[in-house]
Amino acid sequence: MFKVIESRMIVPNIHLLMLEAPDVAREVKPGQFVILRAEEEGERIPLSISDWDAEKGTITVILLNAGSSTNILASLESGMSIPTVVGPLGNPTEIENFGTVLCIGGCYGIGSIFPIARALKEKGNKVIIIIEARSSYLFYWEDRLREISDKLIHITRDGTKGYRGHVRRIPEIINSLKEPVNRVIINGCTLLLKRGSDVTRPLGIETVVSLNPIMIDGTGMCGVCRVTVGETTKFACVDGPDFDGHQVDWAELLQRRKTYMREEVIPFMTSRCEEHAGKS
């Protein structure tokens, strides 16, 4: 069992979960993920690791409460335990001195881009972070991100902070930097990864995206996470999760992510309500 050290909603519907997982905390590198199971009957779901403390043996994940399993994770309280935390899985994000790197995060990716940006900064890169949200009240960890970057830029769809719009504004942001960007790294939902890659393609900037397909075991055994990159099928769990955003078959990935959309909500409609009502 893995103990919950901290669990709270940091902005509406986005939750931070700090877990005791010393084996993972000792080995993790930026860009890797864990697979969690919220309870005995639970699904195995992959979540990017957003921070860790090797000494204290803890890891932190950020999740969007979007389906039945994340709903259970979101309702955890400190002191409780969950049956599975396994990792660190996947390959770490490539960290080199590239020059100037643009790190883009949206939703839970605002959290998972943090350790990547931190490592890039430590490697001597100039690190510019763009965070994106529907509205300003959905930003979190801004101080932490500001601290480890050279510049923090906001995009909101409603214009309540920074640039108004979506990642389509990135080319003009890059223009305004008045310096070449050597690499773009994007973490967040699949649409953000896709649109981000779409706008950097004409600019010819190498763009690395952290994919988040459906997974079960996370060790290459089941193959449900397969994605087409270039001409070949890759397993995101062992070949990724980072891939060249200009090579990913986005239509296929978006379609595969929808496989269980209907089933996702069925547990909401069953006896769990009674179960919860019984508890309180």
Add this chain to the structure above:
Amino acid sequence: MSEKKRKKLDLNRREMPKQPPEVRRYNFDEVALGYSAETAVEEAKRCLQCNKPKCVLKCPVEIDIPGFIQCIAERDFAAGVRILKEKNCLPAICGRVCPQEEQCEEACILAKKDAPSAIGRLERFLADWEAEQSELEMPEIPPLTGRKVAVIGGGPAGLTVAGDLIKLGHKVTIFEALHKMGGVLIYGIPEFRLPKAIVSREVDYLRKLGVEIITDFVVGKTRTIDSLLDEFDAVFIGSGAGLPWFMDIPGENLNGVYSANEYLTRMNLMKGYLFPQYHTPIKNHKSVAVIGGGNVAMDSARTAMRLGAETRIIYRRSRQELPARLEEVENAEEEGIIFYFLTLPIRYIGDKNGWIKEIECLRMELGEPDDSGRRRPIPIEGSEFTLPMDAAICAIGNSPNPLIAAATPGLETGKWGNVVADEETGKTSKERVWAGGDVVTGAATVILAMGAGRKAARSIHEYLTSL
């Protein structure tokens, strides 16, 4: 012996009762129900008690087969269990999933008359009899040697190594990547063929013997082999077959196309058939095609059928070449699985939402024998046809899991990413590291993995006692 020689041959191989097909195709309960004590004794009495038993030579773990059968004939079941467990720590499992017809039972003298002694059923009977007794007999464990062994993977190979070495007084820790022990016995083989309670029972037995079990731990990721070697005197790799193969044909990434690993893992490990009580979803498909002809294909097809799908097995050779156990093929046929022999899928066709709706196939004919000795299937030109289908399960094999090899310098691997290990000892190219089972051979059987585990355990023990 003279009395035995006079004994008239009894060619009436006793049948094992099964759930009737029209009932079992709607449930996940075990298909075969096992012998009663009476039937077991009758069947055991058929054994000729050969002086030079050929069956033992064909058993990968060298069980004293006539020995335990004699005990059953004499109704001394406890003694039978002891003989069985001397060589096989997982008899309830082997009695169910071993391909006896090509091992011990094939070698049986009675097989010449088409009625081999039902060795597998008798093994199963003894193991199940033992489970019903309130007191489990525990072997005596010698004083601790102070040596420590890390076993990677909680499947058949790893369980055997752990069982053998703990009984020799070594300290054993198993590291399992998934959240449940058992490997393919848990994630792969369905409940109706191997109830999971049986696997748990065997794992509990090892735990009682003192084996330490750590789940949710991916060696190669959570910790490297080199790091384990700092703490342990020896390491055994039994991480199994990992990466599922696909056919590399168009449309394979459409929604509704699964690897057998995914489909079976959803169903067995994650208990998808109990969704939403268990949260891992599974679709209730109407029409499912399973590609392949092995045991995994039979398991996938029979699982899909139990979820209500009209299910077809598409296999490129003929019935005669099916690699699956005959018993499982017959079970599948009885349950109403439709077989398309000499058929090769060449393309999956999707609907506008990216879901599979049809499979395009080619008819095949058999040509000259190939390397495997089976007649090579050859496509018949212009024989394309399509089958409407809302799911396809690809069950054509796996390569060994690459995670460990990738993270272990000095560990030699072969063409398929398999760990190279000596056939007799399980020794790898890396000092103090042994390997066995599917990670070495590619996807094979439970009993072969156990046999490899047995040999590796012997070699590890030799090494540990030489220190």
